[in-house]
Amino acid sequence: MAQTARVPQKQLFGQPIGLYVLFFTEMWERFSYYGMRAILTLYLVSQTMGENPGLGWTNAEALSLYGWYTMLVYVMSIPGGIIADKVLGQKKTVLYGGILLVIGHGILAVEEMWAFYTGLLLIILGVGMLKPNISTMVGGLYKEGDIRRDKGFTIFYIGINVGAFLAGITVGTVGEFYGWHYGFGLAGIGMLLGLLVYVWGQKYLVNVGNLLSQEDRDSGASLGNLFSNLFKSRLQLMISLGLLVFSVYWMAVESVAYGLLFIFLTVVVALMMMVYQDLTSKIMKDRYVVMLLSFILVIVFWGAFEQAGGLMNIYAKDNTDRMLMGFEIPASWFQSANSFFIITLGTLIAGFWAKRRLKGKEASSLFKMAIGVLIMGLGFIFMVFASLQFQSEGSSAMYWLVLAYLFHTVGELCSSPVALSFITKLAPAKYASLMMGVYFAATGLGNKVAGVLGESASEAGEMSIFLGITIFTVIFAGIVLLMLKPLKRLTHGAEDNEREISEQEDYELGDPEVTK
Incomplete structure (x- = not known):
């Protein structure tokens, strides 16, 4: 199927309607993924006897599986990207990935070990096909140099976190109070809703995600x-x-x-x-090198951040005083804190960076990503304080976790949606899905690093891990900031023309700050 000629897109609130179709599709996909993620390690470490039995694994065993699983989920984005580039196109690859996810989450609801591992395998394959390609489709909604691209990715990112927030509360509650496998089944229902939204919204995605023509693929x-x-x-x-x-x-x-x-x-x-x-050109090669270097930032960021679903999740269950006005807050609910902060702070932070750019101050993608790593790393200081309190009192207060998640969220909003947009700006067009796949594979490696760090806590202790993450991320971010100017030169102005386009399109869209 040849790439469809671009025609003007219908807009809603200054963004293509197709963005909102992908918004709700990804929202429900992330509901299913983060719902299962919120209860996975808790299910693994729960005792085999009792009202809600789990598998009775040790913390180290659970975190090891968590690391391998979350890594493979994202590493499979590479073959998912290749399939989209060479065989199916992004649009169909997302569809088939969604179908695999519905089946995988449904099988997890069966209380058998074969179903547990089969479900995880299907989810790994499904996310690998869906995740990189739906993000690339978001980038395809915008012309080159369109400043709305960053805003669009931020809106898309908020959709991800609406799903994640609902998942932590609903799937977490069902899993902890009614049965782990009921929670897994609820996650599957969410994915089914996402698939239905995607199929319904195809009329708004005519111009994006199609398989390139044979000539373009052969090029x-x-x-x-x-x-x-x-x-x-x-x-x-x-x-x-x-x-x-x-x-x-x-x-x-x-x-x-x-x-x-x-x-x-x-x-x-x-x-x-x-x-x-x-x-074929020096500019393309230089941009490609910068893009590959940005993947190191991605690995470091997620290697620290993904303690949330592993070590910090178990810490909330075992070491945190979760009583509030006579009610014990489920440990899985803390997995929604990050999503809540993203929903409430996402547009504010995106607006801060947009105003900073329009004032001519430093607001490049690499700068934002480095600042994101720095802020996220500083959030682990609160986990150090939590560990000190646990050592002296036998439990730590909930507010340490909330403060850590707040800093992690601000760091994530500075880094992650910008990184997605950055890849679509620098990636060669004929390797767009492959490069998005490599980006998510880097995310997967970060998840594996997180699992390894979590496992080591059983010997080194939680406080040593939290403090080590803080020190490393601060030093790493500082090095990137020192190298910012030469790295920006290698992008050859990929982001330099966004301010001019922004002012023109804001006028066309009737932005009151421009037209008043």
Whole structure:
């Protein structure tokens, strides 16, 4: 199917109507994912006997599975992106991913171990097909240089968190009070609603997410040709072989699972080098390098942030005084704190950055991402205080968790929606879905790092982990800020023309701040 010619899009509140279709689709998809995520580790560590039995795993075992699962969910975005670029197009790939998710969440409602692992596998495959491509479709709603792109991604991001907020409260309550598998089933119902919204809204997505024409697809090298070019570069071949030897050694001597992960990462590194070789201009190559460097920011951010569903979730259950006016607040409810703050603060923070840019102050995507890492890292100071209080009193107050989630949310709003938009600005068009897939794979690696850090808390202690995260993220963000100017030069002005376009389009849309 050829790419449909672009026609003017209907708008609602200054944004394409298609944005709101994707908003509600992703809202319900995130309801299902974060609902299951809110109760997963709690289900794993709950005792096998009692009114609401779990699997009785240790904290370390639960956090290990959590790390592997949340990593694979996002790593599968790479094949999901390839399928969209080369086979189905983004629109159909999102549809099939949604179907897999409905089936996967439904199977999790069955109280059998085969159903548990089968459901997790289907969710991994479904998210891998849906997540990168629906985000790329959001970017496709906007012309190059359109400042509404960042605002659109922020609106889209709020939709994600409306779903996540509802999930923590509803799925968490059902799971903790009525049965874990009832909670998993409720998450599946949410995904079904998202799928229905997506099918209904196809008429507003005519111009985005279609499979590129055969000519456009052929203009980019096939994956087979890309890897065949590996043998034409001695340096890249040596790097790839060195990584492969290390991976095989690790698999044979240390861990099969990690060895397979390292082999996969070797393939990804080789693929990224070959994509670089395939680019035809210096500007494209420089932007591509900056985009790859931004993935390091993504890994660091989510490696710290994703303590929320793992270590901090268990900390809330075991170490926090959750009594409020005679009612014990379920541990899973704290998973909604982040989403609540995003919903209430999202437009304020987006407006702050927009005004800062229009005043000519530093507001580049890389600057926002570095500031996001810094603020999020400082949030762990409150978890250090919580740990100190627990050591002296035997429990810690809830407000430490709430303050930590507040700082994490402000950091996330500075970093994550901007990172999504940044990828769509810098990624080569013929590799757009693949690059979004690599972005989510970087998110997945961050999730795995989070799991590893959480596991180590059983030996190092929670306070050491929280303090270590704070120190590392502050230093890392500082280094990125020092390197900001040379990194911005390599983007070759990808964001420089947004202010002019903003003022023109605000006038056309009747912005009172411009037209009064």
